[in-house]
Amino acid sequence: MLTVQNLSKRFGGLLAVDDISFEIQKGEIFGIIGPNGAGKTTLFNLITGNIPSDKGQVRFQDHVITGKKPHQIASLGIGRTFQMVKPFGGLTVEQNVMMGALPRHKLFADAQKAANEVIDRLGLKPYAREEARALPVGLKKKLELARALATQPSLLFLDEVMGGLNPTEVQEMMALIRSLNRDQGITICMIEHVMAAVVALCERIVVLQQGRKLAEGTASEVTGNPEVIKAYLGGDVAHAGA
């Protein structure tokens, strides 16, 4: 579904993404892990057109999307959330989700209907008329996801949607991600530091370190890889359930 080939990005003297290649298959949940600063978010930004790449190519279905603008990439069916949730604070939850829905619908009323379906599905209905800035972090993360879903993606990039959530909210978010994948057929690529969630959800995982691909494989292959344990997992391996 998505092929990333030799993608690279330099910020001054720093090679933030260094010759990364991988493929995401239709229907899977794919994970990207690695220490802070490994280049994960930069990789997302390159794929979704938020920053230009220096080298390499990204193909989505039959399209080369390298060099396209974020809204063009979104209209092809690639959605994303941002790690630093940035809802339009002064707007309501419904208005924020409308931002995602509007480009998909000719009529305002249709966009509103679609936005409210997503709001319902994510359990945000009681907050639909509240200002986004008033929401606690768990609901802000859900709103971020709702906004991305309203763009009707077939491939969804999730950047640390579990970050800042309590254990109950993590369980709820995991169930939601699984349902989006299984029931709605959305292919998912997730950056995540909560290893229990990565191990439980992801069929395949890529590990980044200092911009480079350190490993790729199933959850058990990756969590059992001594280089990955040294570079990233450390004492967390037991916690990861490996």
Ligand SMILES: Nc1ncnc2c1ncn2[C@@H]1O[C@H](COP(=O)(O)OP(=O)(O)OP(=O)(O)O)[C@@H](O)[C@H]1O
């Ligand atoms: N716009 C930018 N200008 C300069 N350096 C940047 C920029 N964006 C990211 N970097 C640097 O690139 C490297 C990779 O950053 P990135 O945010 O992609 O890492 P990450 O793996 O997502 O980290 P984290 O897990 O902390 O979110 C870091 O050293 C970061 O400081």
